Amino acid sequence: MAPSDRPKGAASSKISSIEEAAAKKPARRKARQRKSQPAAPAKKAAQPTYVADLYSPEPLSPKLVEVVRDVEAELGRPVWLLVQDIESVKNPIDLLHGPLLAKLLEQRRKLPRKKIALVIDSPGGDAHCTYQIATTFRRRCGGYSALVPKWAKSAATLLALGADQLIVGPDAQFGPLDVQYTESRRKPHQSALNEVQILERLHSNAIEAIDQTMLFLSRRLELQAQEMDEFLPPVMDFVAKEFEPLFSKVDVVHWTFMSRLLRVAHDYAVRLLLPKYGQSAAQRIARSLVEAYPGHDFNVDGNELRSIGIETTEPDGKLASLVDDLHDLVGGVSAIGFITEKK
DSSP states (O other), X not given: OOGGGSXXXXXXXXXXXXXXXXXXXXXXHHHHHHHHSOOOOOOOOOOOOEEESSBOSSOOOHHHHHHHHHHHHXXXXXEEEEEOXXXXXXXXXXXXXXXXHHHHHHTGGGSOSSOEEEEEEBOOBXXXXXXXXXXXXXXXXXXXXXXXXXXXXXXXXXXXHTOSEEXXXXXXXXXXXXXXXXXXXXSOOEETHHHHHHHHHHHHHHHHHHHHHHHXXXXXXXXXXXXXXXXXXXXXXXXXXXXXXXXXXXXXXXHHHHHHHHHHHHHHHHHHHHHHHOHHHHHHHHHHHHHSSSOTXXXXXXXXXXXXXXXXXXXXXXXXXXXXXXXXXXXXXXXXXXXXXXX
């Protein structure tokens, strides 16, 4: 058949097929390029943030949360944190003072009706508020255990005394209960024991002076026992005159006020100790913590607590490791209450 005799539509159909094939090539090339490119990584889910529900200015570290959860599993009790940063004591809630007590009472209905464990790391505070905090936990929760990995000084020691079980870390420190006071905000705090013991020391020194004087006379004059009675009245008169200038400087009213201040911590300690130790032992332990130490900063460790009759538990096994972890993790942290996820 001659070219002029071919159908006119055949050439145009072939050209259309070529054009369509050429148009599809870039689309197929782009599809291959998309397949060869690595898939974009899936976005990671946001990690939950945890805080202490009563007070927590900063989120808690994941490690601290993990350790506290493990402590709860070991003790079989929910943990209530009382971790107060000594460096931020300008915030009243970082001491055992009124603001903390008020916050606790506001949220008292959130406390479980079962025993809890307190992790205590605190510089102390006010004895009145601390006693109320302890009795609130007893009433609402039926009691509490106290775990001290690092320190519980002053009024925090008082809080620890109210625990039905006191778990003491190997490096934990407690402190005496002698009440601190100041007569002015510009003056440093001092122990009420300083003034109360002045009179006791003067009395002790006066008795010792009488004994020494009588011993001196008996040796010098070679006195017999029956003759000593004659010399006792003038010796007592002599010693009284020697000590009179010192005794006259004692402000009896102020001394009584200081004595009453010391009775506050003593009597609160007795009341917290009484259910577990009985009256006699509670009185003895409280008196030791108030009067037996030379300074308020005196370090009282677990061995010292046991020596004055306080029962303590030394952590072992996994709990011992967790207590060591807490010792390292609580520094510089403020966290009060149960751990909860921040919404």
